[in-house]
Amino acid sequence: MTTLPPTTKNRLQQIPLANAVWEGDRRPLGNMASHLSEVKDADGECIIWVDGSEGAVRAMDVVPEDMGIEAVVRTLLRAIESPHHPGQPHRPQKIVVRNREIQFFLRGVLQDLDINVEYSPQLPLIDRLFEGFSAIEPAQPALPDIYDRAIKNVAHKIWENAPWELLADSDILRVELKGCELEQVYVCTMGMMSAEYGVLLYRSLDSLKQFRAAALGEHKSTAELEQAFLAQDCWFLNYEEPEEDDFDVAENEPFFGSLHPFEGMRYSLDEAEAKIVYAVLESLLRFCSRHRSALAEEPIESISQSYRITLPGKKTAQKTISTKVSTLPELAQELLNMGMGDRSDSMMPEVDIPIQEDLIPDGSLVSLASVSKELIEQLKHQPKTYCQASKVTPKGELPTIFIQTTRPKAKHLIGRIRDAGGLKAICFNPGHDPFSGEIYDLGLLQTGDSELFIFAEYSQDVVQQAKALEKWHQRCQKTKGYCGLVIAMGATGVNRGSPQAKDILALFEVKSINGEELGMGVLQLMPSFDF
Incomplete structure (x- = not known):
């Protein structure tokens, strides 16, 4: 991208054009880092724009050394619109740089702004002023x-x-x-x-x-x-x-x-x-x-x-x-x-139900989602991913429960399900708390040995949760009840809340059923007393 947005260009064109020559450069921080209290890494680079006629720094930024050339433009625009005190907003008639790549890049970016971009192998003003500066926050113009x-x-x-x-x-x-x-x-x-x-x-x-x-x-x-x-x-x-x-x-x-x-x-x-x-x-x-x-x-x-x-x-x-x-x-x-499918369509808040001997590891992220057929095929050919495939492949995306935890806990959870004969079904059943009057839906996993485990609780009083569950049922209707369970690692890493294909360790394809098929009615929350 080598052009400014039209609105930004028009805004800059309204700033007065001054008969001024600026020097601009990007160079390693070196010893300068010790003079800047907010900079701890001396391996960064300093981007600086100096007004030669006033001998003043218009703007300065410290960036990582691998930051793109766009950072030079960002600092330049700030020097034009919101310079360090006591500078006033204006466009320079000419800017001088000592880097050919920056020169050609700025020529493309600054079109129609009446700013000449020239090259010089030396920038004496910046050389003299390179040490001892401190950054000052620019003031933003007020909106009417x-x-x-x-x-x-x-x-x-x-x-x-x-x-x-x-x-x-x-x-x-x-x-x-x-x-x-x-x-x-x-x-x-x-x-x-x-x-x-x-x-x-x-x-x-x-x-x-x-x-x-x-x-x-x-x-x-x-x-x-x-x-x-x-x-x-x-x-x-x-x-x-x-x-x-x-x-x-x-x-x-x-x-x-x-x-x-x-x-x-x-x-x-x-x-x-x-x-x-x-x-x-x-x-x-x-x-x-x-x-x-x-x-x-x-x-x-x-x-x-x-x-x-x-x-x-x-x-x-x-x-x-x-x-x-x-x-x-x-x-x-x-x-x-491009990725995992429309997981965000019904992302739930983090769920950690403190039930004794619960199947789901503490601290897990549980969400309702869907995955594409392409991802399912990818997972089935991914050696580290355990797959329990169904006999029927539904058209479109597969409604899926995502459980993300740490790698050791994910492997332990997968082992428990496999030892119990695999996953048999996913079920949602209504529940009622007679003490608070709250109505909710319990998400249940049924293993091959017919044991039931709670994986989440969805309140009907929380609009986002009720909406997510409604979409889950709509998707399951389209797939004739076929759905899935994904167990992924990475709950404490950069992909927390958004597991990628490489994070998925298991996929179980099963049927979604209702509580009536298991002979359950509305579940009542009952107190448990230990003596």
């Missing part, structure tokens, strides 16, 4: 109050509407925008599987796919995942959870920002960005409210709806944006095929 209130208001409505109860992170929506600098964005909701709730608005479909592929790739280090995260091209809406002792906060507080390979992460939006984000979120809200029942189906069919969104402003000068929201079933399937 009318837009700040509007996007926060629609964010609160989205929190109440909870689109992540309907849409998995693979159920991407395309929002087309007429008359805007950006013709379309791709909306991804977070919350069914992850611990965070929010909405990502990708400005590029390629960026969405690239990040998904990078995040699902094997053998990724923390630094590589961080670099993939910063390489996204999107706006984001996230919600900050209130502190447990903060009784004045009634709900999660929304916050907005932008990610781009050249800008990095920015916790602010300008007015042009806020207009687009507001229009997209308002369209998402209306679309999910209008088509809630259709979006609850699995898989989600092709749906499109057009809207006219009134932008915030005085009534006498309000403008509208025409939008069109569409589901993308083919893209959803493509994203599912």
Whole structure:
């Protein structure tokens, strides 16, 4: 990617062009690390931009030595928009660098910004100023109050509407925008599987796919995942959870920002960005409210709806944006095929039921999910994965219980099931707590010796859990009751909550049954007294 987003380019074009020459460079930290209290690793590199006419540092960053060339652009944009004090925002007439690769790269990025990029083998100003600096946090420009209130208001409505109860992170929506600098964005909701709730608005479909592929790739280090995260091209809406002792906060507080390979992460939006984000979120809200029942189906069919969104402003000068929201079933399937399948469609909170002699190891992550036929075939040919295959192969994805724990506990769990004659069935049976009045569904595993073991408890009073269980039953109807149990390792590693194929140690294909087939009615929670 060698261009800036249109909104960013327009924002930069509005910043005054000054008759100034800047020097920019990227070089090893060396002894400079000892002068920076926040830097512990001397192997990093310093990116610095200096105004030659003022002899002042505009911006400086310390990055890992394997960070891409995009980091140079991120620091440059910060030097233009939010320089260190006392600098004022402006564009330089010329910048000088001593690296040919950086020179050619910046020429492509800075097109239409009237900034000349020249090469010089020496940068005397940076050489003299390289030691003794301290970083100063840049101030972010404030968003006009009318837009700040509007996007926060629609964010609160989205929190109440909870689109992540309907849409998995693979159920991407395309929002087309007429008359805007950006013709379309791709909306991804977070919350069914992850611990965070929010909405990502990708400005590029390629960026969405690239990040998904990078995040699902094997053998990724923390630094590589961080670099993939910063390489996204999107706006984001996230919600900050209130502190447990903060009784004045009634709900999660929304916050907005932008990610781009050249800008990095920015916790602010300008007015042009806020207009687009507001229009997209308002369209998402209306679309999910209008088509809630259709979006609850699995898989989600092709749906499109057009809207006219009134932008915030005085009534006498309000403008509208025409939008069109569409589901993308083919893209959803493509994203599912990249990894484990639509696990996030019904991700449950961590479940650790403290029942004596419970089959499920303490600290396990239990979730309802589904896996693709391709993954099933891969697992059956994976030597380290134990597979109990069924005689019938259902069409489409297989509804699956995921149990993720540590490797030793996973192997012990697999051994217990095999010693008990394998897995016979998966069952959900209603239960009732007469003391609290709570109604719940117990998830049960029946082994080959007809013993029953609880693997999870799903409260009917928790919307997310009830929705996940409803989708489980819908999927099982489509597969005529065939389902599976996956046991995976990695509960304490980087793939915690998102096991990859290499983490799966067992797959059991069985039938899903109801409690009536086992002669059970509604189970009553009874107290146990030890004397």
